[in-house]
Amino acid sequence: MLDVIILGSGPAGLTAAIYCGRANKSTLVLAGDSLGGQTAEIAKLENYPGWAGSGMELIQFMKKQAESFNAKVEFTSATDIKFNDDGTFTVVCDNGKKLDTKSVILATGARARRLEIDGAREFFGKGVSYCATCDGFFYSGKDVLVMGGGNSALNDALYLSDIAKNVKIVYRKSEFFRAEAVLRDRVAAKENIECLFNTDLKSISAKPDSDKLIATTLNDEQIECDGIFVAIGHEANTDYLTESIKRDDLGRIAPDVLPNGMFVAGDVESNIKMQIATAVGTGCSAAMDAIAYLNSRN
Template sequence: MQFSLGATQAGKPAVEQDVIILGTGPAGLAAAIYAARADRKPLVLAGPDLGGQVALTNAVENYPGFPESVGGGDLFSMFQKQAERFGAVLDFSTANEVDLTVHPFRILADTGEYHAKTLIAATGASPRRLGVPGEDTLLGKGVSYCATCDGAFFRGRNVLVVGGGDSALEEGIFLTRYVSQATIVHRRNELRAGTLLRERAEHNEKIHFLMETVVDEIRGEESVQSVAVHNVKTGKQDVLPVEGVFIFIGHEPNTAVFRGKLDMDPKGYIRIDDRMRTSVPGVFAAGEAADSVFRQIATSAGMGVAAAISAERWLEENK
């Protein structure tokens, strides 16, 4: 495979590393801490979102070791400091192409070309956005993509759950532990979720359904106060007074750079074994790039740790 090197990259000598990590979310930085402590001086490419999804989170209440909760940005800074303290180097660039058919692997990033004996893919995932006014400005102020993370902030409140698939129903049912009422808004007249989940949701007295309805705008100053919706059949508009909006319309792994190069499931999550090994020896994956199920800071960090330990063993065995 040939890289299409841009003029500014051409001629720049490639830097060879024992371990290159793509991503500065919990998976990437946890891997960096372990690889750095093993004296591998890992290079971590930050990617387009420094700190990953954690950096979008106001308060994290479920990461072990922080009984009083911790700000997402603060948690990221602590991960970063800990990794750098042991010798990890952060490079503020994104990997645009990788060649895994050669060894050392070749990575072409904004800042140049790198060669890696082992590569850890920790490029995470992104929740699919609704794309309506208010969604971005009220993120973390009532707008959420994670019931497990944020549900407890909505004790006794009314919330809207957007989506009609398994995630929307699963998370909606979970939210009823805390909220007074969860209204599930779905644009079709039938839910896509499986029968069991549908039955459980339909029998839950805290769950209400608003079918054939789409969200037009999320409103509020300091936090969410209401949501404007309309019925797709009748065109009838309405404003629903809610304090939370949980959006579950899909989740996309950031794995485009590995497409065709690593085995993936049909949704684009990298397939790994129980040691975080991918289909290419020497390439490991961790966190939400390879996990469509748990999607938590602690589980992603744990996978990052496992990937770094596996990479270390691989380096030892393939000296």
């Protein structure tokens, strides 16, 4: 029986692992199918205090730090959590393992919200992407669209503007209300970024006899481009939880709906700002609550 199983190897989960390991609690991190979650996608991380480098470098550092306190990391995902009569939990994994634990920290983060218009699925991986830092490289000297108007969309547009020839941002509102001022200013200063406000895409199709895509807007304007990067928000990764745990409309969980011994941290927690600094803060907080809970049980 483990003291704590942490679901997720993003900054929230790894921070929780550092705290739990350092408190001498037997700690296992279920990393999911890849290490680092969304942070691993960040090519240049500029706003996490004390860090200058990529997101993946930060994650590798955090993992080593957690392992130095005997936390273990396994690459598997939870598919179910069973509540046992004695107040413990059994975590069922996609590799068939069933792991018993006295407490669980949910730090499974979020994923990009999928675009549900004609052509979006068909052209996924063939021009439609959800990760500018992963796929931007393929659009060197080309024309791309970015869909969305929050920090992620503007960051993607800035990243792509250094690689692509032209970047058009398509946003359904009249201004980038939700984005940070520093990003809005940088976008405005870029000569190869054009902002199309008050519009949205209704379909994506292939341009006949070419590798190009045609993005059709709500007012039937056809925009020719080589790639479309979608940054329209996130949904929490909580499919492994039973219906009995209440979630908000983004699938996120409030700490006060969880049973004793279960804690939540990072982007999967409702009402937090989705940033590394908050993931780290809530990871620390969830771990300290878990440690206090474990000490009170013993």
